[in-house]
Amino acid sequence: MLPWWFWVLLWTVLILATLLCAVLAGIRLFRQGMGVMQSLGAASEQLSEEFAKPGKVVEYTPVGRRYPHGTDATHADPKKIKKLREKGKSERIEARRVRRVTRRTERGQAQNMHDLGLF
Numbered sequence: 471m472l473p474w475w476f477w478v479l480l481w482t483v484l485i486l487a488t489l490l491c492a493v494l495a496g497i498r499l500f501r502q503g504m505g506v507m508q509s510l511g512a513a514s515e516q517l518s519e520e521f522a523k524p525g526k527v528v529e530y531t532p533v534g535r536r537y538p539h540g541t542d543a544t545h546a547d548p549k550k551i552k553k554l555r556e557k558g559k560s561e562r563i564e565a566r567r568v569r570r571v572t573r574r575t576e577r578g579q580a581q582n583m584h585d586l587g588l589f
Contacts, residue, residue: 534561 543551571585 567585571581574581574585
C-alpha cells in the first residue's frame with residue numbers, strides 16, 4: 471500500500487492540472503471572443519458606411535383598388551358588386567396579358583397566339 475503523502479501529492483497534482491487546463495481554455499475562449507468582437511466591429515463600420523451612402527429612390531406604380539372592397543361588398547347591391555368584381559377580374563386578366571406580351575417581346579421569345587388576339 472502507498473503512503474498517505476503520495477495520495478495527497480497525486481490529488482494536488484491532478485487538481486492543479488485541471489485548474490491549469492481550465493485557465494488555458496478560458497484564455498483561449500477569451501481571445502477568440504475578442505477576435506469575434508473585432509470582426510463584428512469591422513462589419514458594423516462597413517455596414518454603417520454602406521447605409522450612409524445615398525440610395526436611389528424606387529417609385530412603384532400605384533396599385534388599383536380591387537373590386538369590391540370592405541363594407542362596400544357587404545352592404546351594396548349584389549348585382550352591382552358582381553359587375554364590379556367581373557370588371558376588376560377582366561382588368562387584371564388584361565393587365566397580365568399585356569405584361570406577358572411585353573416581357574416576351576423584350577426577351578425575344580415567341581408569342582402566344584391567344585395573347586396577341588389572333589385566335
